[in-house]
Amino acid sequence: MPVPAPFLDLTLDVVTLTEQLVNIESVSHAEEAIADAVDAALQSLPHLTVTRRGNTVVARTDLGRDERVVIAGHLDTVPINDNLPARRDGDILHGLGTCDMKGGDAVMLKLAADVTEPNRDITFIFYEAEEVDSVYNGLRLLAESDPELMTADFAILMEPSNAAVEAGCQGTMRVDVRTTGERSHSARSWRGVNAIHKAAPILARLNDFVARQPVIDGLTYHEGLNATGIRGGVAGNVIPDECVVEVNFRFAPDRDEANAEAFVRDFFEGFDVTVTDMAAGALPGLDRPAATAFVEAVGGQVAPKFGWTDVARFTALGVPAVNFGPGDPMFAHKQDEHVPMEHITRCEQQLKEWLA
Amino acid sequence: MPVPAPFLDLTLDVVTLTEQLVNIESVSHAEEAIADAVDAALQSLPHLTVTRRGNTVVARTDLGRDERVVIAGHLDTVPINDNLPARRDGDILHGLGTCDMKGGDAVMLKLAADVTEPNRDITFIFYEAEEVDSVYNGLRLLAESDPELMTADFAILMEPSNAAVEAGCQGTMRVDVRTTGERSHSARSWRGVNAIHKAAPILARLNDFVARQPVIDGLTYHEGLNATGIRGGVAGNVIPDECVVEVNFRFAPDRDEANAEAFVRDFFEGFDVTVTDMAAGALPGLDRPAATAFVEAVGGQVAPKFGWTDVARFTALGVPAVNFGPGDPMFAHKQDEHVPMEHITRCEQQLKEWLA
Numbered sequence: 001m002p003v004p005a006p007f008l009d010l011t012l013d014v015v016t017l018t019e020q021l022v023n024i025e026s027v028s029h030a031e032e033a034i035a036d037a038v039d040a041a042l043q044s045l046p047h048l049t050v051t052r053r054g055n056t057v058v059a060r061t062d063l064g065r066d067e068r069v070v071i072a073g074h075l076d077t078v079p080i081n082d083n084l085p086a087r088r089d090g091d092i093l094h095g096l097g098t099c100d101m102k103g104g105d106a107v108m109l110k111l112a113a114d115v116t117e118p119n120r121d122i123t124f125i126f127y128e129a130e131e132v133d134s135v136y137n138g139l140r141l142l143a144e145s146d147p148e149l150m151t152a153d154f155a156i157l158m159e160p161s162n163a164a165v166e167a168g169c170q171g172t173m174r175v176d177v178r179t180t181g182e183r184s185h186s187a188r189s190w191r192g193v194n195a196i197h198k199a200a201p202i203l204a205r206l207n208d209f210v211a212r213q214p215v216i217d218g219l220t221y222h223e224g225l226n227a228t229g230i231r232g233g234v235a236g237n238v239i240p241d242e243c244v245v246e247v248n249f250r251f252a253p254d255r256d257e258a259n260a261e262a263f264v265r266d267f268f269e270g271f272d273v274t275v276t277d278m279a280a281g282a283l284p285g286l287d288r289p290a291a292t293a294f295v296e297a298v299g300g301q302v303a304p305k306f307g308w309t310d311v312a313r314f315t316a317l318g319v320p321a322v323n324f325g326p327g328d329p330m331f332a333h334k335q336d337e338h339v340p341m342e343h344i345t346r347c348e349q350q351l352k353e354w355l356a
Numbered sequence: 357m358p359v360p361a362p363f364l365d366l367t368l369d370v371v372t373l374t375e376q377l378v379n380i381e382s383v384s385h386a387e388e389a390i391a392d393a394v395d396a397a398l399q400s401l402p403h404l405t406v407t408r409r410g411n412t413v414v415a416r417t418d419l420g421r422d423e424r425v426v427i428a429g430h431l432d433t434v435p436i437n438d439n440l441p442a443r444r445d446g447d448i449l450h451g452l453g454t455c456d457m458k459g460g461d462a463v464m465l466k467l468a469a470d471v472t473e474p475n476r477d478i479t480f481i482f483y484e485a486e487e488v489d490s491v492y493n494g495l496r497l498l499a500e501s502d503p504e505l506m507t508a509d510f511a512i513l514m515e516p517s518n519a520a521v522e523a524g525c526q527g528t529m530r531v532d533v534r535t536t537g538e539r540s541h542s543a544r545s546w547r548g549v550n551a552i553h554k555a556a557p558i559l560a561r562l563n564d565f566v567a568r569q570p571v572i573d574g575l576t577y578h579e580g581l582n583a584t585g586i587r588g589g590v591a592g593n594v595i596p597d598e599c600v601v602e603v604n605f606r607f608a609p610d611r612d613e614a615n616a617e618a619f620v621r622d623f624f625e626g627f628d629v630t631v632t633d634m635a636a637g638a639l640p641g642l643d644r645p646a647a648t649a650f651v652e653a654v655g656g657q658v659a660p661k662f663g664w665t666d667v668a669r670f671t672a673l674g675v676p677a678v679n680f681g682p683g684d685p686m687f688a689h690k691q692d693e694h695v696p697m698e699h700i701t702r703c704e705q706q707l708k709e710w711l712a
Contacts, residue, residue, distance in 0.1 A: 170543060174592060185686070186604045187526060187663035189580035190567065196583035196601070197563050203556035211546065224545035227552035228596060229589025236530060236584050236604060236633075245552070248542045248592060277592075307543035330541070 006033060008041040010113035014348045015093060015341045018106040022086040022095045028076040028132040031055040035075060038126050041109060047116045048124075051149065055128035056138035058149050059112055061121050067290065068121040070155040070319070071111065071351075072139065072310070073104045074130035081335045094338040099327030103344040104158025107326070110348050111355065118355040123152060130310065134279070139310050143317060154290035155314040156351075160327030163343040165295050166305035167322050169312055170221060171281035173249040173260050174228075177202050178272040183234060183241045192239035196232045199243045202271060203227065206247070209267075214252045217286040219304035221252035225267070246276075250306065253281035282312040285320035294322065297354040362389060364397040366469035370704045371449060371697045374462040378442040378451045384432040384488040387411040391431060394482050397465060403472045404480075407505065411484035412494035414505050415468055417477050423646065424477040426511040426675070427467065427707075428495065428666070429460040430486035437691045450694040455683030459700040460514025463682070466704050467711065474711040479508060486666065490635070495666050499673060510646035511670040512707075516683030519699040521651050522661035523678050525668055526577060527637030529605040529616050530584075533558050534628040539590060539597045548595035552588045555599045558627060559583065562603070565623075570608045573642040575660035577608035581623070602632075606662065609637035638668040641676035650678065653710040 006024050008017065026034040035055035042050045048059040055075065077097040086095035093103075108124050115122070127138030134140055143150055159166075179199050184192025209225045225247065232243030247268075251260045257280050265273050285291050286302065295302050305311070305323050314321035326343030362380050364373065382390040391411035398406045404415040411431065433453040442451035449459075464480050471478075483494030490496055499506055515522075535555050540548025565581045581603065588599030603624075607616045613636050621629050641647050642658065651658050661667070661679050670677035682699030 172543070172593075185663065186580060186582055186584055187528070187606050188578075189582045189606070190578065194562075194582055196586050197559055199586075200556060200559035200563050203553055203559060206550075206553050207556050222544075222546065224542060226542055226545045226550055226595055227588070228542055228592050228594060230552050230555075230586050230599065231589075232583070233585025233587075233602065236602065237528075238584060239582055240584060243586065246589065246592065250543050250545070307541065 006037045008037045008109065010041055010109055014106050014110045014344050017109060018093060018098065018103045018344055019086040021102040021105055022097045023084070025080065025084065026076050026097070027079050028129050029136070031075050031128045035126070035128065038075065038109070042112060045112060048112060053142060053145060054138065056142055057126045058142070059124045061118060063117070063121055065119065065121040068123060068152045070123045070125060070150060070152040070314070071108055071158065072125040072127065072155065073101050073108055073158040074127050074138065075105065076129055076131050078131050078333050083335055083337060091341050092338050093341055094336065096337055098339040099160045099337050100332035101159055101325055101327065103327055103339045104325035104347070107158060107344060107348045107351065111351055115352060115355050120355060122355065123149065137310070139313050143313055147317065150314070150317055150319070152319050154294060155311070155319050155321035156294070157309055157311050157321060157323050158325035159309045159323045160325050160329045160332055161305065161323040162328055163326050163346050165298060165302040165322050165324050167217070167219060167284035167286055167302050168253045168282045169305040169307065169309050170253060171251045171255065171257070171260060172277070172279050172308045173251065173264065173275065174277035175247050175249070175264055176274045176276055177245045177247055177268050178274065179243045181239065181241045184239045186237045186239055189239050195240050195243040199232070199245055202245050202268065205267065212252065214254055216252065216254055217284040219284055219302065221304050222306060223252055224250040251281065253283045256280060279308050280312060281308065282315035282321065285315065288320040291320045291322060294354065298324065298350045362393045364393050364465065366397055366465055370462050370466045370700050373465060374449060374454065374459045374700055375442040377458040377461055378453045379440070381436065381440065382432050382453070383435050384485050385492070387431050387484045391482070391484065394431065394465070398468060401468060404468060409498060409501060410494065412498055413482045414498070415480045417474060419473070419477055421475065421477040424479060424508045426479045426481060426506060426508040426670070427464055427514065428481040428483065428511065429457050429464055429514040430483050430494065431461065432485055432487050434487050434689050439691055439693060447697050448694050449697055450692065452693055454695040455516050455693050456688035457515055457681055457683065459683055459695045460681035460703070463700060463704045463707065464514060467707055471708060471711050476711060478711065479505065495669050499669055503673065506670070506673055506675070508675050510650060511667070511675050511677035512650070513665055513667050513677060513679050514681035515665045515679045516681050516685045516688055517661065517679040518684055519682050519702050521654060521658040521678050521680050523573070523575060523640035523642055523658050524609045524638045525661040525663065525665045526609060527607045527611065527613070527616055528633070528635050528664045529607065529620065529631065530633035531603050531605070531620055532630045532632055533601045533603055533624050534630065535599045537595065537597045540595045542593045542595055545595050551596050551599040555588070555601055558601050558624065561623065568608065570610055572608065572610055573640040575640055575658065577660050578662060579608055580606040607637060609639045612636060635664050636668055637664065638671035638677065641671065644676040647676045647678060650710065654680065654706045
C-alpha cells in the first residue's frame with residue numbers, strides 16, 4: 001500500500017502553511033512527497049485545472065480574463081544542514097527552505113485556495129530541481145515539454161527578494177582559465193616549468209578588474225569577475241604542470257551570452273579559456289505595461305536583481321517577469337536560513353489585493 | 357604454520373639478486389617479507405652479527421679494523437604502478453624498485469656474502485619506510501634506539517646516483533602561504549573579499565625568485581623556491597575566504613634550518629606563513645679523509661646531490677656520508693622505473709675493490 005502523501009491544510013494561515021511545507025523534506029531530486037502533497041491540495045480546488053509533469057505541478061484558472069499571470073516557485077531545497085524541522089522564534093520562522101522558498105510556495109497555495117475568481121487568469125507553477133544543474137530544472141523542462149503552460153502576459157517568480165520587487169537578473173558565466181607547464185622533481189626545479197607560477201598574471205588581471213555598473217530601466221546593475229576556485233599541484237616534491245583558475249563572471253542584462261564570452265576571452269587573452277557554464281540574464285522589462293502595473297500595485301519600489309534566477313527563462317519566452325517573494329536572499333543556503341513572518345503575510349496580502 | 361620468507365640466494369649474480377628483491381613486494385609499511393628474507397640470508401653468514409629492529413636489519417663485521425664504514429639502503433618502495441614483476445630488456449632491468457633502490461640493496465648483499473675479511477669493518481643497514489613520512493623512517497628510528505649501530509668513520513648511502521658519487525644533499529622545507537578574505541555570494545561579490553585574488557603577489561614574487569648557486573667543496577649547488585600546490589574555493593557561486601599556496605624551498609647545505617626559515621619568511625613578508633616540513637641538508641664533507649679516499653677509489657668524479665636524502669641523518673650524527681648507488685634518480689618513482697645492469701655490477705665491483 002503506498003504511503004499517503006503528507007496532507008496540506010489550505011485553510012491554515014500562510015505562516016503555518018509555510019511550516020508544513022518546510023517540514024516535508026524536499027532536497028533536490030527527492031521532491032516526490034512535497035509534489036504529491038501540493039498536487040493533492042490543488043486537486044481539491046474545483047476552480048483549478050491541475051497538470052503534473054514529474055515532480056512539477058501546474059494549476060490554472062480558465063476564466064477567459066483579458067490577461068494571464070504566471071506565479072512560480074520551486075519546491076526543492078539545498079541539502080539539509082541540521083536545520084529541520086521549522087522553528088518559530090518571535091516573528092521569525094527558522095529552518096531549511098523557509099526563505100528559499102517555501103514561504104513563497106505557501107503564499108501561492110493560499111492564493112490558489114482563496115482567490116477563486118481572480119481579475120486575471122492565473123497559472124501557478126510549483127517546480128522541481130531549481131537548486132541543482134539546470135538540466136534537471138523543472139521550469140526548463142516544462143518550457144520544453146509544455147511551453148503553452150508558461151504562456152502569459154506577465155510572470156512573478158517568488159524567489160526571496162525581501163517582499164519587494166527585484167526586476168530582471170544578471171547573467172552568469174563560468175570559465176576555467178588554465179596554464180600548463182612541465183613536471184620535474186622539485187629538487188631540480190629548473191628542469192621543469194611551474195604552471196602555478198604562470199597563473200600570476202591571471203590573478204593580477206582579476207585584481208585590476210573594474211566593475212561596470214550600467215543603469216537599465218532606471219536600475220543600477222553591478223557586474224563582477226571573480227576567481228571562485230583555484231587548483232594545481234601533483235605532489236609536494238613535483239613541479240606542477242597544470243593550474244586551473246575557476247572564474248565566475250556575473251554580467252548585467254544588457255550583455256548577451258556572446259558579448260559576455262567575448263569580454264572574458266579578451267580579458268584573459270593569452271590564456272587557455274574554457275566555458276563551463278553560461279546563463280544569460282534578463283532585462284528588467286519595466287517598460288512593459290503588465291510589469292509597470294504590478295510594481296505600482298505593490299508599492300512602486302523596485303530594485304535590480306543581481307543573482308541569476310529563473311526569471312530569465314520567462315524572458316527568453318518573451319514573458320516579462322520579476323522576482324517578488326518573502327525572505328532576504330542573503331540567508332538562502334545558509335545553516336541559519338530564516339524568514340520574517342511579516343514578509344510572508346505581506347506578500348500574500350499584496351498579491352491578493354492585486355488579483356482581487 | 358607461518359609462511360616461510362622468500363629465499364634469497366646470495367651466490368647468484370648481483371643482477372639476478374636484484375630481480376629477486378624486486379619481486380618481493382615491499383611498499384612502505386609492508387616490508388616484513390623482504391626484511392625476513394634479508395634477515396635470514398644475513399643470519400646464514402657466520403662473519404656477521406645481525407640485529408633486527410622492526411623491519412630494519414643491521415649486520416656488522418667486528419674485525420677490529422682501524423676504520424668502520426656504514427653502507428645503507430632502504431628496503432621499501434613507493435606504491436605499485438603496474439610495474440611488477442621485474443623484466444629484463446637487453447641491458448636494462450625494469451620494474452618498481454629496480455632503481456630506487458633494490459639494485460643498491462643487492463650490491464650490499466653481495467658485499468656481505470663475498471667480502472668476508474674486509475680491510476675496514478662494515479655495518480650494513482637495510483631499513484624500512486624511507487618513502488613515507490619521516491616519523492616512520494627506519495634509519496631515523498635506529499638513530500634514536502641504537503645510535504651506536506650507526507657510528508662510523510664514513511657512510512655510503514646507496515641511493516640512485518648513476519653509479520657515481522653525489523656528495524652532501526640540499527635541505528628541503530615546506531610552507532603554506534595563506535591569504536584570507538570574506539565570503540559573499542558571487543552575484544554580490546563586492547560585499548566580500550576574494551582570498552584567491554589576494555594570492556597574486558605570492559605568485560608574482562615566486563616568478564621573481566633568483567636561485568642562489570653556491571659553490572661548496574668545489575660542488576655547485578642550486579636552490580629552488582616553488583609552489584607545488586595551490587588551493588582555494590568554496591563553491592562556484594561563493595567568493596572564497598581562503599587560499600593556500602604550498603611552497604617547497606630546496607636550499608643549499610650552507611644554510612641551516614633557521615637560516616632557511618628566515619629567508620622564506622622574509623621572502624613572503626606580509627603573508628601568513630606556516631612551516632609544515634623541514635629537513636636540513638648535508639654538507640658534502642669532501643674535506644674529510646675517509647670521504648676523499650673513497651672518492652679517489654671509485655674514480656675521483658663527484659657531483660652535488662640536489663635532492664634530500666638520508667645522508668643528512670649521518671651528517672647530523674657527525675658521520676661524513678655520500679650517495680653512491682646504481683640507477684638514474686630521474687627514473688625513481690616513475691611508472692617506467694629501470695636501472696642499467698652495468699650500474700649495478702660497476703657499483704659492486706668498485707666497492708669490492710675498495711673494501712678488499
